[in-house]
Amino acid sequence: MKLSRRDALKLGGTFAAAMAVGGTAEAAEATPKATAADSQAPLPTPKGPRVVVVGGGWSGLSMAKYTKLFAPTAEVVLVEQRDVFISCPVSNMWLVDKVDLEFITHDYYQAAQHHGYSYFHAAATGVDKANNTLHTTRGDIAYDYLVLAPGIDYDYSFWTDDPAVENRLRQEYPAAFRPGSEHMTLKRKIHNFKGGTFLLTVPGGNYRCLPAPYERACLIADYFKHNGIKGKVLLLDENNDITIKAHGFHTAFEELYKEYIVYEPNAVIEAIDLDKKQVKTEFDTFAFDDASFYPHVRGGRLLEVCGVAKDTVYNRLEGDIDPMTYEVRGHPNIYVTGDARPTGFSKSGNTSLSEGQNVAKMLAAKINKQAPLKWMSPVTLCISAVSAFPEHGIFIHSEYAYNPKHKQFEFATPVTDEHWKGKEGLENAQNIYGWAKACYIDMFGAAKS
Ligand SMILES: Cc1cc2nc3c(=O)[nH]c(=O)nc-3n(C[C@H](O)[C@H](O)[C@H](O)COP(=O)(O)OP(=O)(O)OC[C@H]3O[C@@H](n4cnc5c(N)ncnc54)[C@H](O)[C@@H]3O)c2cc1C
Structure with missing residues (x-):
């Protein structure tokens, strides 16, 4: 089915809305080291299987939220080295004063409280895969499942x-x-x-x-x-x-x-x-x-430190995973998601957010002892401004399919609108803010106007 421009925009909105059932200081980013911390992290003993998600970006926030939603017995802990979330999407508009910093800044406690998981403010420094233990700058965390979503370096x-x-x-x-x-x-x-x-x-x-x-x-x-x-x-x-x-x-x-x-x-x-x-x-x-x-x-450097990175056709040192399951090869209780994945998907926030929902469903099926789920396509929806005074925009919306001939994932249903002039272009640009708000609500439980 071919989607029209309007359908694609609506879909993007519905997609984000459907998922919404959720100082500028940047904490020092410790360079991860493979040394074991000498203490246990100050976390309560889990009552169910513990899922530790490393990286509170678009991917990790989605994984933490949806794993808890789809597997409510799981204890989900989000380990993030920053104490404030600042959004890359819409940041280009912030550079030229079209939005203020408040609009793109969010707090992790709100996300964790809203979605029923714990936010643990620390840098991950390594993993003991044999003993299912993550090392962090604030102590060790035992896990049943580990998700690594450290983004890029x-x-x-x-x-x-x-x-x-x-x-x-x-x-x-x-x-x-x-x-x-x-x-x-x-x-x-x-x-x-x-x-x-x-x-x-x-x-x-x-x-x-x-x-x-x-x-x-x-x-x-x-x-x-x-x-x-x-x-x-x-x-x-x-x-x-x-x-x-x-x-x-x-x-x-x-x-x-x-x-x-x-x-x-x-x-x-x-x-x-x-x-x-x-x-x-x-x-x-x-x-x-x-x-x-x-x-x-x-x-992200953490993958290399944890021994789960490999060179890919696209970039160096991305996650060494089965692209259909996101499981690290040889360690099916460890996942790599988001921009650190090795597949050629567009490295975008919308892709990470929708992928997080898909992978969380697969992980939850495992936790809930249900039949394994098949790969589902993430959604890339990306609206770009071509001007700010006044704003005009263009967009692309697409899912992906595996092309066995080319041995890679490719855009399957791309819909683009590259007409930035006139009413259409103005409307596209306004959708940047609506899209971002829907995503922030999804990740944090609230947006800022
Ligand atoms: C200027 C700009 C504009 C963009 N515009 C758009 C757009 O319009 N639409 C769109 O969809 N996408 C856009 N993107 C892309 C989007 O920002 C990324 O694709 C998205 O952030 C990827 O999510 P992620 O979770 O994989 O990585 P990130 O969001 O980078 O998150 C990774 C997190 O992991 C944490 N981390 C890393 N290592 C450790 C460690 N050892 N211990 C603890 N925490 C760790 C980091 O602190 C970080 O918070 C834009 C990006 C940029 C730069």
């Missing part, structure tokens, strides 16, 4: 093997593709920019949120335009074309930002000179005044 090895350069890139030009301080640095850069070239990069591989770098380029360009800043966004794309919603973004670049965006495809970076503020590709050298470098992504 950055992989700078395509650009440099010099730790000093990598450190400068992280510190001075953060990618802002993981939530928190990086985004704040980027916002400060945009708001303090006096003019010249503002460099952004798009990595190859299956990077987090395919449209987000193009959306960000549009919104920063629109901010410059709106505020009379004589600046240009230089977008160096390692790919040979815009990777998703290409028509919508190309027409926006052409028609809205001719003077403000320079788009360079096939721009594989060969060298970065941070002192001279220059980037070298095979054919050109580009100068910049300020920048945010988005490197390749890899699976």
